[in-house]
Amino acid sequence: MECDAQQQDVQLGTAASDGVFIGRNPDEDIIFSHLKHDTRELLDAETENVQKEKRKKKKPKTKGKKKKPQPTTASCSDSLLAEQPFANTEIRKEFGISTAQKSLKKKRKRTVGAESEDDAGKKKKKPQRPNYFVSIPITNPKIVRGIEAIQDVIIQKDHRFSKAMIPAGTLHITLLVTYLGNEEVSMAVCAMTEMKDTLLDILQEKELVLPFHGIGHFRSEVAFVQMAEGEHVTTLTKIAETLKKRFEEKGILVTDSKAFKPHLTFMKLSKAPKLRSQGIKKLDPKLYENFEHHKFGEERVARLDLCSMQKKKQPNGYYHSETSIDFGEKHVAEPDDAELVSLSKRLVENAVLKAVQQYLEETQLNKHRHADVSPSKTEENLNDNEHRK
Numbered sequence: 001m002e003c004d005a006q007q008q009d010v011q012l013g014t015a016a017s018d019g020v021f022i023g024r025n026p027d028e029d030i031i032f033s034h035l036k037h038d039t040r041e042l043l044d045a046e047t048e049n050v051q052k053e054k055r056k057k058k059k060p061k062t063k064g065k066k067k068k069p070q071p072t073t074a075s076c077s078d079s080l081l082a083e084q085p086f087a088n089t090e091i092r093k094e095f096g097i098s099t100a101q102k103s104l105k106k107k108r109k110r111t112v113g114a115e116s117e118d119d120a121g122k123k124k125k126k127p128q129r130p131n132y133f134v135s136i137p138i139t140n141p142k143i144v145r146g147i148e149a150i151q152d153v154i155i156q157k158d159h160r161f162s163k164a165m166i167p168a169g170t171l172h173i174t175l176l177v178t179y180l181g182n183e184e185v186s187m188a189v190c191a192m193t194e195m196k197d198t199l200l201d202i203l204q205e206k207e208l209v210l211p212f213h214g215i216g217h218f219r220s221e222v223a224f225v226q227m228a229e230g231e232h233v234t235t236l237t238k239i240a241e242t243l244k245k246r247f248e249e250k251g252i253l254v255t256d257s258k259a260f261k262p263h264l265t266f267m268k269l270s271k272a273p274k275l276r277s278q279g280i281k282k283l284d285p286k287l288y289e290n291f292e293h294h295k296f297g298e299e300r301v302a303r304l305d306l307c308s309m310q311k312k313k314q315p316n317g318y319y320h321s322e323t324s325i326d327f328g329e330k331h332v333a334e335p336d337d338a339e340l341v342s343l344s345k346r347l348v349e350n351a352v353l354k355a356v357q358q359y360l361e362e363t364q365l366n367k368h369r370h371a372d373v374s375p376s377k378t379e380e381n382l383n384d385n386e387h388r389k
Helices: 002-017 026-058 073-082 091-095 104-124 141-157 159-164 182-194 196-203 231-249 285-291 337-371 375-388
Strands: 132-137 172-178 209-218 222-227 263-268 295-300 303-308 320-326
Touching (some): 132 182, 141 159, 141 222, 141 285, 141 295, 159 263, 172 263, 172 303, 182 196, 182 231, 182 320, 196 231, 209 231, 209 285
Antiparallel strands (some): 132 172, 209 222, 209 295, 222 263, 303 320
16 A cells, blocks of 8 residues: 555656646645736736836926937947947958048048039139220310210209219220230230221221210210211221120120110219219209200211220320220321311301301490490580580
8 A cells, every 4th residue: 555655646746747737725726816916916016107107208308408319220239239249340451441432422522512612613703894995085175065064064953973974084985895914905905906907998098977966874874975876887886896806806805795886975873882872873864954955066086095994094184095096197088078068067157156256245345335434524514514605
């Protein structure tokens, strides 16, 4: 019997060791129930703690505190790599990667940025301001006096316009405007010298006479004496185009791209920039309304000048001239019948004006003589007559 009992215990032990369920005692049931209760309480406490943590996270933080950076996938991968045995291995040395390759992209960005800055600088660069021009000087005293008269009238109306006037000694007609460097000045002088014969061919041995009549303006900012229409305008335009073409052939850039319109400027607001701050931005046509149909006279073209805007002016007040094209009297044709008729008319008009002026002077002298007779002399004459009686 004892042997049988020992065999049963051995079988039970072997069965238990093999993992076969044998059954629980009542005491074990009590222990398991307590364990379930304790685990539930722990789970409930844990869920409450999790909820509290979530509530704390939802609460707004103070302004001064910084948010803790949450671990990203990159940082997690870095931390994992750091734990690996090859973390401290020099990959650049192992595979022969130089630092120049690493900074290649940065260098490219820098060079691209530098190129863009250079391009921007080129775009921002403004073209050189003109410093030379080819002109026809105004030498007819009648035209000069007429322009001085209109300038005086405008200044009398508003003295602030005095600084906007063109000096009488610099009156001219502009044919071409350009910028010339030191080397380009000699090139322009050479071009002017070479084109003299071409310009004489355009004139065809005729005198170029430019009549001026009326007043015009550009955008109410520049006032000028207009040139009357006629064949002379076509001739002058050909001369201007020939000058421009020859300068461009020499590699000289002509800055004025507008259509050629011959005019005689006597006033421009750009000469007096302070006028804009004083509220004067445009010219009122009433300033020169009395001269809108005035005939200023005729200019006979004798020469063309290459003038500097910046160099010291000549003693006569005109611009410094680098070179000139003189047409000369020998190339001037004899006056035709129409010119002789107009000349004779002017002579007759001048003679009539002189006669009228002489007559007026004589009448004024006679009036003064009669007024010089004093009342004392008249009284003496009366007394003499009474004594004689």
